[in-house]
Amino acid sequence: MPISTYSELTAAIADFLNRGDLTAAIPSFVALAEADIQRRLRHWKMEKRATGTLDTQFSVTPSDWVETMRFYLTEGSTSPLTLISHDDLLDRKSLMANQSGKPQYYVMTGSQFEYYPVPDAEYVAELVYISRVPALSEASPQNWLLTDSPDIYLYGSLMHSAPYLKDDERIATWAELYSSGIEKMNETSDRARYSGRGLKMKTKGY
Numbered sequence: 001m002p003i004s005t006y007s008e009l010t011a012a013i014a015d016f017l018n019r020g021d022l023t024a025a026i027p028s029f030v031a032l033a034e035a036d037i038q039r040r041l042r043h044w045k046m047e048k049r050a051t052g053t054l055d056t057q058f059s060v061t062p063s064d065w066v067e068t069m070r071f072y073l074t075e076g077s078t079s080p081l082t083l084i085s086h087d088d089l090l091d092r093k094s095l096m097a098n099q100s101g102k103p104q105y106y107v108m109t110g111s112q113f114e115y116y117p118v119p120d121a122e123y124v125a126e127l128v129y130i131s132r133v134p135a136l137s138e139a140s141p142q143n144w145l146l147t148d149s150p151d152i153y154l155y156g157s158l159m160h161s162a163p164y165l166k167d168d169e170r171i172a173t174w175a176e177l178y179s180s181g182i183e184k185m186n187e188t189s190d191r192a193r194y195s196g197r198g199l200k201m202k203t204k205g206y
Helices: 006-017 026-040 086-095 144-148 150-159 170-194
Strands: 047-054 058-060 065-073 105-109 112-116 123-131
Touching: 006 026, 006 150, 026 150, 026 170, 086 105, 086 112, 144 150, 150 170
Parallel strands: none
Antiparallel strands: 047 123, 058 112, 065 123, 105 112
């Protein structure tokens, strides 16, 4: 059975479960699998780049933000923004009287970035971050992960059917296959990202 769309995925889950009373619950199994995927999968296809202007103390994280990889100012000479703790931020504010200037540090405050010093002008910044895998639904039936690794979606969804299938001996197998799929995707991403490192061009001397 091909699994390339959301409807094909839910049909495959129903076929594996072989129970007629779970049709309404299957979308929840998929959603639970996606929540776990966001926590465990780190693939280069999840990496995104966003640019913007820092001109206030706070700015909202991108709606699909999961974690920051790099954050830096690009105006003039590139300079990184360093992540610090809230305690460090309070110490700096206390020592420097909450000064304004060119931002050098940031902290996460809820779903916002908070900068220090508070920007005293407009500064162009670039954020490279891990984004969420786009959620599947009837309205959005495909994404890159379902195309690349339908097994992760299938076994992850089956694994999260456990509350309904308490004594199903297949659950351990599904969990193992799901974890293996995540691990292999992460390994594949690492190989793709670092495959060119260490290579040197040889030039012919005359």
